[in-house]
Amino acid sequence: MVEKKVIAICQSGGEFETDTDGVLSYKGGDAHAMEIDGQMKFKDFKLEVAEMFNCNLSTMCIKYFLPANKKTLISITNDKDLKRMIKFYGNSDTAEIYVVNEEIVAPDVSNMPGSRSSRTTLSEVPPADASPDMIVDDINEPGMPLDPTFDVVVDTNLVETHFDVPTERPVRTRMPVPISFVGFDEKDVKTSEQWLNIITGVGQRFNSVNEFREALRKYSLAHQFTFKYKKNDSNRVSVKCKADGCPWRIYASRLVTTQLICIKKMNPTHTCEGSALTTGIQATRSWVASIVKEKLKVFPNYKPKDIVKDIKEEYGIQLNYFQAWRGKEIAKEQLQGSYKEAYSKLPLFCEKIMETNPGSLATFTTKEDSSFHRLFVSFHASLYGFEQGCRPLLFLDGIFLKSKYQGTLLVATAADGNDGVFPIAFAVVDTESDENWHWFLLQLKTALSVCRGITFVADREKGLKESIAEIFQNDDVYHSFCLTHLSEQFMRDLKGQFSHEVKRLMVEDFYGAAHAPTPEGFQRCVESIKNISIEAYNWIMQSEPVHWANAFFRGARYNHMTSNFGELIQSWLSDAHELPIIQMVDAIRGKIMELIYTRQTESNHWQTRLTPSMEEKLEKENIKIRALHVLISAGNRFEVRGDTIETVDVDNCVCSCKDWQLTGLPCCHAIAVISCLNRDPYDYCSRYFTTNNYRVTYSQSIHPVSNIDGPWQKGSSQLAAVTPPPTRRPPGRPTTKKIGSQDAAKRQLQCSRCKGSGHNKSSCKEFLLE
Structure with missing residues (x-):
């Protein structure tokens, strides 16, 4: 069978625009087409796309939209992602690919406008026939490599040099050069050329005084000088060059009845001849934030130590670790939103969830001082999928959050027909305590329409044993202790x-x-x-x-003995746990929405009666029947002989080996009897493992929560005010030491001579006595 090929329309250089419904559209840029199929490797695909648009492989990201979904961009990062995308577009001839690349281009140093000079100068004009090596000897440290893409190699911020011009004598030209070009590729060098004209002169207006101050800092960095404030308040800003006697001045003030700041006076001339050093440039936290903000969009894990290194290399400014950390925190808040504002929007956010996803439950509680206490969220698509398609089996687990206010995520998940994790509900609480688990289970019971017959797999600690027994006492539920x-x-x-x-x-x-x-x-x-x-x-x-023991447990666990089904959500939190609470919850919602759509689409291509994993398990049992012998009986009970002798009751789906009852799939003994009776083993499999039931599990969709980032207005109902919780993350690096399981894994000293514990052979007392 020849595998179908898809034409990938690759686009780059444009911009995404969002309409009022949250639908994204791509405008502008170039487009190229290429043919791809399921055999293509991601590495080859990315290399070919990079060659198309002349992109840097290290900064290039490849994304696409799911069919009929223009609201969420999906990333392609490995072979599996690429194959999945091709499968999604299996019914189409084309697929649109978007190439997102943060391209940073170095300036052409031979054509830079005049600016400030440094104290470093060349003692003489190099001869016309001077080789690059001769120039390096004059201005660079011995042994440092020469970048062939530049005419002059420097390790200072600025340099004065000579150029041959059509005049009688050489003319000195000052040009700003970014710090340390040596050893860096041209594409990796970022300079401040874009800020040379950020201040144009008298009459220029700024939206606020903070915007004007920020422009001043960038302007001084681009022109390599430092300044000091003479007046600096919310209405007036007067600045002069820090060098004594330099006439450079600028004065701006607020326009009456507006927030606009306008430049009223400016003397753009410098006479200090480079005496004002760049080491005095005001590297404020807000300035650092403005520098790192764009990079944080692409690299969310951008570390303060890397910020210090990059700003030193790119701008010649030495920061300390705390400046970089604070700048990153400010940039994160500008990108992600304020933690405090997120808590204040929580009441309306819960209303929006239930409004856009009818049948969902989103509720929260506050303490007496109106500070945040707990938040519970369960979407209708999850509740419907669990009740209609999943086994009556729920896993409870807690995940520690690393956000500004810490906390814990309590999670309830289920197992779908393919043994995949299916999220049901989650809650954000201050700590994993008896009281919080009790509250979580109360909300879960409210959200579920039917609770009878459910088996909970959870820890017996933290009050779960008592809470499950108390809350579900009339629902005939079972509590299986997590073996881990x-x-x-x-x-x-x-x-x-x-x-x-x-x-x-x-x-x-x-x-x-x-x-x-x-x-x-x-x-x-x-x-x-x-x-x-x-x-x-x-x-x-x-x-x-x-x-917890199969020999005595009365509920149905389908051979699931541990509650670690929350690991999928824990992996989702790796990129979302530091977000403000609303953005974090919405990030989880987006992951669940994508999960449902992806599995729904994949199952549409299945041709088997059971899900793939269950088909594989049934086939393994079917192979074992060759070594079995069935003794036919006139009744409904049969004897099967092999390594052991087992009794099978086909009508009641029972085998004395208990595998049939424990898993929900016929064991090899049952399949042997069913085959002798000329019946179909599929008719004796649990309905939860069928492909049709799996599709029912993922038949509902989760919808976006509208206006999550916009300015929300309170409706007619008075919504409670919510403030951040009083507890905050302690300063310093969090501990990575694990407790609990370490006791079991810690190795004890054992003597190789006497086989005793607590010592080795060099300190063995028995050996010394001998």
Whole structure:
């Protein structure tokens, strides 16, 4: 079968525009076309696109729109993304690709306008036949490489040199040169040439006094001089050159009845001849923010140490770490919005969620002082998909947030028919506490229309055991203890000194006891632990195995024993956890919206009755029946012989091995009996694993929340005022030390001579006694 090819229309150089409905359109730029298919590698694709538009590979981003969705741009970063895009456009002949590139071009130093000079000068004019090496010897440090793209190589901010001109003698020309051209590619060098004419003269107007001050800083940097304020308030700004005797002056004041600042007087002449050094340029936090803001859009993880390095290299200004950090924080707030403003908009944001996504639940609480306390969000598409298509199985987990006000994200997720993570609800709270989990479960019960028969997989700590039993006491729900949390607690509570190897063996036996389908198998595993430690055995027997061991658990877990289904949302938070609360919630909403659409589109191409992962599991069981022998019975119970002898009840979907009951898919013994009866094994699979049921899970859509970034106006109802929570992230770098599971993994010293623990052979007392 020949794979269909798609014509990719690649566009670059234009701009995205957003209409009132949030739909994006691309205007301007150039376009090229190329043919792609599923066999093309992303590396080759990106290289060819880069050659088309002469782009820098390191700064180029490739994006596209999903079919029928012009509101969200999807990035292509690897082979899987490229293949997925081609699959999405499988029914089309063309696909539109957008190339976003932050191209930074260095100025042509041979054609720069006049400006300030530095103290560094050349002692003499180089001869007409001087080679580049001779010039390097005069003005550069020995051994430094020469950039062949420049006529003059310097390691200072400015240089005075001579050019051959049609006059009787050489004429001195001053030109601003960015700091340290040496060793940098021309495309990577950013200069302040764009700010040379940011101040034009008398009559120029600015929207605010802050805008005028910012323009002054950029102008002084471009022209390589420093200034000082004579008057500086909200109505008047008077500035002079910092060099003594230099006549450069500028005076601006506010226009009456407006916020505009207008330049009233200006003397643009400098006579200081470079005596004002650039080391005195005012590198304020707002100026640093204006420099790094554009780069933060492309590189959200731009680090302060990199900001210090880049500004030193590009502008010749030495910042300290704190200046860079504060500048980055200001730039982030300008890009992402204010944390304080986000909390104040929270009431209307919740109303907008429920208005644009009917059937959703978005609610919050505040403390007595109106400060933020808790926020719960669950979208209708998630609730509908869970109730109509997913197994009655919910995983509860908490994710620590690294935002300005810290907090924790409480998450409830489900497993779809392909064993993929399906988000149901989440909440932002101050900490993972008994009270907050209780509140979260109350909201979850309110959001769900039916709760009967649900199995919760969650930690037994933090009040979850009591809250689940209390809130869902009349709904016949089950609570399965998460094996990961339980095993970590098991290791922490053991007081004996056990070696790393012994602890590992006990954890293996613990997991074996949990997965054992029969009480006999469970007992064999715990007896192995008992032989090592009576204390460990007693801990296990007192930990309520009815909540975690397959041999005794009464609910349906479909072989899911841990609650780590929140890892998908945790990966989403890697780029969103530092956003203000509204932007963070909306980023999660966008991820869920994209997830639903992507899986919905993928499932439309499936041709099997079951989802791919379940088809694979069923096929593995089907292979095993070759070694089995079925004894036919007149009733509905059959005996199947192989390595073991099992009894199968086809009518009740029961096998004595319990795999059928635990997974929802017929085991090999059941398939052997079903085949002997000339029936179809698919008819005995759980409906939750069918492709049709999977499509129902992802049949609803999540809609954008309108006006999230715009100025919201309060409606007729009086909305509560919300202020930021009182707790804030402590200063300094957060600790990376993990607790809990480290106790189980920490290796104990073990002597290779006497096999004892707590020492090695060099300090073995028994050996010394011998």
